[in-house]
Amino acid sequence: MSHISPVAPPPPPAPLLKVTPVAPVVTRERTIVNITSDECSWAWEYPELQKGCYLSRVCQYAPPKHCQYYSVPSILQVGPTCGLTALSILLGGQPTAARLLEDAINQEFTINGELFSAQYLFELTRKYLPGPGACQLHQGNLSCKKVKELLKAGGCLLVPYDADVNHAPCLKSGHRAHWALIVGYLVDIQDNYYVLARHGKTNNLAVWSLEALSESNANLKEFAQPKGYPDNDFLQPPGGIGGSLGLNERSILVNGLPQQVLHVR
Template structure:
């Protein structure tokens, strides 16, 4: 099995970066997205503070600008409880409906008990319902590796993805066999000077924009095989689909492709 190494600890913030205060009641220790960034590293992105910080912290395109980069500036929403998939869907919908409102619908459809979403098929059904006004084919369920031309072409065309993966302690993709399953909303991409393909992501455990290699996310998505009781919720019951995480209704090698968002896409380069 391929091994994904966690990125090295980020360097200290350059002078001029001022982190906003954490949101009251949030469960994440990460600082929210910041403004007023200055400094030489990743200077090509200085007009886009969230992108600038994301690339700086992940050491992506530090001194050489990317060949191509575009993304949607989607406001972050922090999840409450084990609702990462529903929160990612709410971010896709610009917060309307809220994750709490989607949760009530998901419970009524018997897709979840506490907000957990261990079935890409179930989240796809919810996504399709809430995108019904965006025309036929607004979203589709992808089966197979994410590291493929189909996904790259979708992102280049301004599309988005809802992707399950294993989240490491820094929320980056890792390989834990599905024991740390989490959902992210992919809002754009970046191709560096060597044509390495990165995705730009939002998820419910931080306000920062994440920047991950697509091949790392693809490997993490493909390793979602089995459920493990989340340490933060030792007493909650969680609903798994027939066949478990690795089955046809589960998470392994599954993602939801969305043709685009109504918001304006930012073409950085």
Template structure:
């Protein structure tokens, strides 16, 4: 099983100036996420992008070779609704994650908001294209991609401004990790960045934070490929979760599965 090396340490404190800082028992806290950065100055006109690159420790001192992402409004999830929340973001918030949950329950895809089948999430996506409150382009095409995310195919789709719905194991800081599916989580991939070393990264939106995320495509790919086991969530010890036939590593599950969505009309931010 491939392993992901530990993340490098955060840049030194001199890399940024803390605004409205409170220090209580030596624990620094930010008010309203206001941070003035001394790094990633190439993205100074896009604070959200600058923040994403800073916390991913990517392109701190030099601009990327390529950088493009699609505007997506963040939506925070309630309960284990990460997949439905990511799908709602794709729909600009209409239908809501709760409305999608009611449909998923009726279709016996979910009990509590969980979504352990890429096929089920794709079916919800397609079922709601014609009923979404926000009119989406008729040219939208969506389908399952079964394979390694770190591929020329996926990189080209991202260059063509497609979005991806991707399941992966989420670490405590929401970055991809390798836990055999025990922390399975859905994210919406909305863009990409190629750093000055040629490494490919992807921009991510998901229901656990309002901040734009930036992940290594290789790490996300490895995490997506390691989804083999369901683990009962600690905070839902008595709830029953619906799994597809064959489990999360079966043909209807999550392992090596993602959803490609083509033809969206979101605003595109292209930095370089």
């Protein structure tokens, strides 16, 4: 891993009354870890992983049985563009989320950057990941053999879920729908399965239970007006977010990234 001098993280973007294509904030900085105990010391060579596990209280005192992930740069979203930002992270920041927003608007997939349809994001992903079989739309439980085998083989996932105040998966019936990119996985000594995620609300690498993410993905059934945008119109697919073109039990499976996956254990 390259070592880059730490810098202070950028401030969060201010709420926008009208969303316009604005360049996102892309960061490639060495993660600052301020852990005074020996927690998660097994991951000291991978600071972003160590911090993610420490914050999530995962593998605090014992290393995982298996862990691998892609160390991809974080991108902070501008406006309600979480799905487009997650796709831009997958694509290494090129195209930018702002460019993807222009494309999505032209295809009538979105108004402000929102993507309440996994089918729409799948169409965009397939456009920018050329080649047969580069990605596929998955319907069903995430905590399954197919998804685990994909991750083990170096694959990634674009997943919609309900985000809690700390951005972790929760059950709000779709009222806090958000998108994340799953870049790896971890199995602890009790055989609990976790996924490692990037998304547009933080620079931190997230560590979540796959079962919790799967349950959150399966509870996306209702649209709620985002609190930060009370006067904006948002586009839903026919049938709403719980329909066949929506988000409920939908995700996008990606074969992998061109860079090397890190095998921690």
